[in-house]
Amino acid sequence: MSDTTTRALSLLNLLQTHRHWPGSELADRLGVTERTVRRDVERLRDLGYRIESSPGATGGYRLEAGSAVPPLLLTDEEAVAMAIGLRVAASQRLVAGPETTITALAKLEQVLPAPLRRRVNALAETVQPAGMNAGAAVSSEVLGELxxxxxxxxxxxxxxxxxxxxxxxxxxxxxxxAPAERHWYLLCWDLDKQDWRTFRVDRLTGVEHTRVLFEPRPLTPEEIEEFILVARSWVRQAVEADAVMDLPFDTMRELFGQWGQGATAEDDEHTRWPVGGADFRETMYGLSWIPEGVEYTTDLAEPARSELREVLGRMLRALDAPHPRSRVRPGATVEA
Incomplete structure (x- = not known):
């Protein structure tokens, strides 16, 4: 295989692993000049790959879908079968890293011509693997773009x-x-809020690529898991209440971290925090996480308010009562 062919295949591999490459970075990766990159791009175009180029300081190259499947050594049927299989794998969470399945699916569908993409969509609607949890419908195109x-x-x-x-x-x-139970979530840095936010993908439409690259902020796997856990629990509950705490908003957010989502400043010295659960016991558990020594009021409604008061009253009486006598097991000797 000639050096030119080897270099062209290396270029193709790079184009398939990123959505957009600056020309200068491609040249650095391949160890050639930008002029050579332009010539290799033309060779790939002659082979049927549609490669879009854009000029300017932020310009570069990106691989687009063509009028036919580029020479990936796959038949149309094989390409469709692979796309369907990847969709099933993604919906079933068959791999430890779901983003691996989704990016593989996105890479494949990125080069599928429109007729084959329509076949994949039609077949995917009829494929319902046994045991798959029902959840909100999510566009595979949106998942792929994200x-x-x-x-x-x-x-x-x-x-x-x-x-x-x-x-x-x-x-x-x-x-x-990340998938969690029946939904997909996008964890991202919100540029307008200047904070981390988690969005349900089924409520998200009209994804627009800006072609602006950013340096990712560091997050540990444990932090990502906590973000998703908070988002998963952030749904309307059967028993809901607000707790107004004697804490300034900034202090509250510092103490609660991501669990402080939804909190608002009541005034300079107080913060309103929504809390809830499937019943009054779960709401009580949420209230128990308010830091020690912090006074608060709550608007917990009836009948949950009376139920919680009755349970707490019995708990306080039990704590104030004398300790119960130790149980003597049969056959044990009791010393005088």
Whole structure:
């Protein structure tokens, strides 16, 4: 295999692993000049690969879908079968790292021509693996776009519809995609809020790639897991209440971390924090996490308020009562 062919295949591999490459970075990776990169791009175009180029300081190259499947040594049927299999794997969470499945699916669908992509969509709707938990419908196209943005560290815009029905446009630096129970979540840095946010992917539409690359902020796997856990629990509960704490907002957020999401400043010295659960016991558990010594009031409604008061009253009486006598097991000797 000639050096030119080897270099062209290396270029193709790079183009398939990132959504957008600056020309100067490709040249550095391949150890050639930008002029040579341009010539190799033309060779790949002659082979059927549609490679988009953009000029300027932030310009570069990206691989686009073509009018036919590029020469990947796959038949149309094989390409469709692979895409369907990857979709099933993603929906079933068959791999430890779900982003691996999604990025593989995104890479494949990125080069599928429109007719084959329509076949994949049609077949995917009929494939319902046994035991798959029902959840909100998620667009595989949106998942793929977000996965590519997470992988390439590319800033995106999208429209988000909150549980309240409020529709907003968000600008974010996407960090990770993760499934939790029946939903997919996007963890990202919200540029307008200047804070981490987690969005349900099924409520997200109109993903726009800005082609602006960012330096990812460090997060440990444990921190990512905590973000997703908070997001998963952030749904309307059967028993809900607000706790107004004698804590300034900034202090409260510092103490609560991600569990302080939804809190608002009541005034300079007080913070309102929503808390809830499936019943009054779970709400009581949430209230128990308010730091020691911090006074608060709550608007917990009836009948949960009376139920909680009765349980707490019995607990206090039990704690104030004399200790119960130790049980003597049969056959044991009791000393005088």
């Amino acid at each position: 996965a590519l943005a997470c992988r390439d560290h590319e800033r995106v815009r999208f429209t988000y519809t909150a549980a309240s029905g409020e529709v907003t446009t968000r600008r974010v630096d996407p960090h990770a995609l």
